[in-house]
Amino acid sequence: MAAGLAAAASLPRPPPVLARRRFGFAAGLFDTWPNALVTLLLVWLLIRIGIAMWDWAIVRGVWEAETAEQCARTGGMCWAFLADRWRLILFGPYPYAQQWRPALAMVLFALLLGASLAPALWAERRSRLALGIAWPVTIAAIAALLWGGVLGLPAVPSRLWGGLPLTMILASVGVSGAFVLAILLALGRRSDMPVIRAICTGFIEFFRGVPLVALLFLASVLFPYFVPPDWTMDVLLRAQIAFALFFAAYMAEAIRGGLQAIPRGQYAACESLGLTYWQAQRRIILPQALRTVIPSLVNIFIAAFKDTSLVVIISMIDLLGAANASTAEAKWWGLYIEPYLFVALIYLAICAVMSAYSRGLERRLGLGER
Amino acid sequence: MSPVVTMRAVNKRYGPLTVLDRVSLEVARGERIVVCGPSGSGKSTLVSCINGLVDHDEGRIVVDGIEVSRAAGTLPAVRKRVAMVFQQFNLFPHLTALENCTVGPELALGIGKAEARASAMALLERVRIPEQAHKYPAQLSGGQQQRVAIARALAMRPQVMLFDEPTSALDPEMIREVLDVMVELADTGMTMIVVTHEMGFAREVAHRILFMDFGRVLQDAPPERFFAAPATDRAREFLSHILRKDAA
Numbered sequence: 001m002a003a004g005l006a007a008a009a010s011l012p013r014p015p016p017v018l019a020r021r022r023f024g025f026a027a028g029l030f031d032t033w034p035n036a037l038v039t040l041l042l043v044w045l046l047i048r049i050g051i052a053m054w055d056w057a058i059v060r061g062v063w064e065a066e067t068a069e070q071c072a073r074t075g076g077m078c079w080a081f082l083a084d085r086w087r088l089i090l091f092g093p094y095p096y097a098q099q100w101r102p103a104l105a106m107v108l109f110a111l112l113l114g115a116s117l118a119p120a121l122w123a124e125r126r127s128r129l130a131l132g133i134a135w136p137v138t139i140a141a142i143a144a145l146l147w148g149g150v151l152g153l154p155a156v157p158s159r160l161w162g163g164l165p166l167t168m169i170l171a172s173v174g175v176s177g178a179f180v181l182a183i184l185l186a187l188g189r190r191s192d193m194p195v196i197r198a199i200c201t202g203f204i205e206f207f208r209g210v211p212l213v214a215l216l217f218l219a220s221v222l223f224p225y226f227v228p229p230d231w232t233m234d235v236l237l238r239a240q241i242a243f244a245l246f247f248a249a250y251m252a253e254a255i256r257g258g259l260q261a262i263p264r265g266q267y268a269a270c271e272s273l274g275l276t277y278w279q280a281q282r283r284i285i286l287p288q289a290l291r292t293v294i295p296s297l298v299n300i301f302i303a304a305f306k307d308t309s310l311v312v313i314i315s316m317i318d319l320l321g322a323a324n325a326s327t328a329e330a331k332w333w334g335l336y337i338e339p340y341l342f343v344a345l346i347y348l349a350i351c352a353v354m355s356a357y358s359r360g361l362e363r364r365l366g367l368g369e370r
Numbered sequence: 371m372s373p374v375v376t377m378r379a380v381n382k383r384y385g386p387l388t389v390l391d392r393v394s395l396e397v398a399r400g401e402r403i404v405v406c407g408p409s410g411s412g413k414s415t416l417v418s419c420i421n422g423l424v425d426h427d428e429g430r431i432v433v434d435g436i437e438v439s440r441a442a443g444t445l446p447a448v449r450k451r452v453a454m455v456f457q458q459f460n461l462f463p464h465l466t467a468l469e470n471c472t473v474g475p476e477l478a479l480g481i482g483k484a485e486a487r488a489s490a491m492a493l494l495e496r497v498r499i500p501e502q503a504h505k506y507p508a509q510l511s512g513g514q515q516q517r518v519a520i521a522r523a524l525a526m527r528p529q530v531m532l533f534d535e536p537t538s539a540l541d542p543e544m545i546r547e548v549l550d551v552m553v554e555l556a557d558t559g560m561t562m563i564v565v566t567h568e569m570g571f572a573r574e575v576a577h578r579i580l581f582m583d584f585g586r587v588l589q590d591a592p593p594e595r596f597f598a599a600p601a602t603d604r605a606r607e608f609l610s611h612i613l614r615k616d617a618a
Contacts (some may be wrong), residue, residue, distance in 0.1 A: 265460035268423055272456075273474035273526060274449035283473055287464050365464075 092162015102165040162317035170308040174243035182251030207249035220314035258289035380429035391585035404572040407582035453523035493521040513544030
């Protein structure tokens with residue numbers, strides 16, 4: 001007995017993996033009478049809502065109409081409006097004949113992002129190199145497409161940009177700028193150097209404490225008063241900077257939370273190996289800290305994506321602004337549900353993709369987790 | 371031959387608490403020192419001062435001719451010569467066992483990827499877990515993790531190895547596998563400073579035993595003398611306590 005125990009103890013065994021209890025699909029739905037009742041009630045409600053939606057959108061939907069009035073006959077959804085105005089909603093005031101350019105730019109961006117997010121492409125050195133080349137090339141191509149003025153493309157100033165491309169530019173450039181800044185702010189706020197710490201803390205508290213609307217207003221309207229009159233800066237760029245600064249403050253605090261979760265022993269190990277501060281941060285501390293805060297970072301990414309719609313107050317016409325503008329024409333006056341539903345579904349789809357990716361990322365990174 | 375580690379009248383205080391009180395020590399190359407004493411006696415602080423993880427307040431610490439201080443460039447130079455194994459292993463959880471052993475050499479020593487991998491693999495073989503090279507720390511037992519940590523420290527090609535209670539966080543059946551690796555390391559002539567309560571290990575490999583209490587080195591003697599004639603009541607008390615526990 002004792003010998004058996006000793007032999008068993010000397011075998012190196014992997015620590016047991018705690019398996020979660022598995023439940024069937026319908027577990028907890030019908031196990032008691034009250035639960036069954038609630039389940040049935042909710043199913044009935046869902047079916048009723050589904051039937052009502054179907055009836056509104058399809059059965060009573062109007063496909064052929066010239067005006068909002070003609071559409072209103074059945075009280076159903078006005079597909080004719082969307083068929084007429086979808087390009088305005090998607091591309092805003094971008095010149096109609098040139099709208100293939102932002103469309104192509106978005107496709108390029110989606111492909112680039114899709115490729116960059118595929119873990120397989122990061123595994124190999126060659127494909128990493130290809131990505132490193134693809135990024136600047138694609139971004140240059142997107143810029144050329146949108147601005148024009150090269151290769152025979154007519155120039156389109158950025159104040160005419162709008163719709164989904166504008167939303168995506170504001171969100172992606174703003175969030176990536178904010179992310180880099182946020183890492184520096186989070187590290188700075190935990191620095192041993194009092195001046196750095198004070199600057200970072202002050203920055204975070206200021207930009208977190210001011211409403212985004214006020215910041216955008218400041219960037220677009222008040223900025224020219226603060227700089228010499230011969231200074232000009234694109235209003236899109238100014239809005240972009242305002243976004244980046246605002247969301248950097250939020251992300252910095254999320255990242256700081258992740259940094260605080262790193263045990264002191266990790267720092268001691270880095271130091272004892274002789275790693276420099278930046279080596280330790282880049283290879284050991286940040287990779288661990290960032291993965292623990294993926295949920296709150298994605299939270300902020302999604303909020304930032306939706307908050308880009310606030311640029312409407314500085315008269316930029318993003319996706320939501322374009323939806324708003326789409327009913328301005330007299331013949332479509334009075335339609336509200338269709339344009340907003342349309343853009344809501346676009347926002348929802350993009351946010352769903354972000355959430356799904358972050359779930360996959362968490363699962364993948366969870367592999368070596370404690 | 372000049373000592374590889376010299377401490378002269380080193381003091382360390384945390385507020386009103388004195389954790390190191392005029393500690394002096396000389397360690398020759400190839401010498402193996404075991405530091406023991408009750409908890410809170412300053413043992414861990416002593417070894418942590420040697421590679422500058424803890425700043426000492428007064429006195430001098432010299433490692434291989436370099437004085438340990440905050441002066442620019444000193445600490446990296448000291449840490450290239452001194453490697454450390456921790457009580458809680460402190461492996462990097464997001465890196466595999468092998469990567470844990472290559473990250474230091476690659477970044478701090480500037481060794482090429484292929485060479486770092488090859489020598490890390492050789493070290494994992496030496497601590498007898500080559501088959502775990504591509505596992506993450508969470509997938510390893512405590513004993514295996516600590517052996518990876520020893521390999522990680524050795525990968526830095528140090529002149530001195532510090533061990534801060536390397537077996538205290540381990541289940542009893544895993545202590546032996548870690549101690550075996552340490553005994554083998556001792557056989558290679560490595561300079562070792564080991565904080566431990568494993569008196570069997572001390573008797574087997576130590577050249578000298580340092581008994582500490584209240585931040586002072588109360589006795590510095592070869593193991594035979596230390597076990598036969600503890601110089602102080604505190605040491606006697608400590609020994610009888612530890613040995614009684616070992617016997618149980």
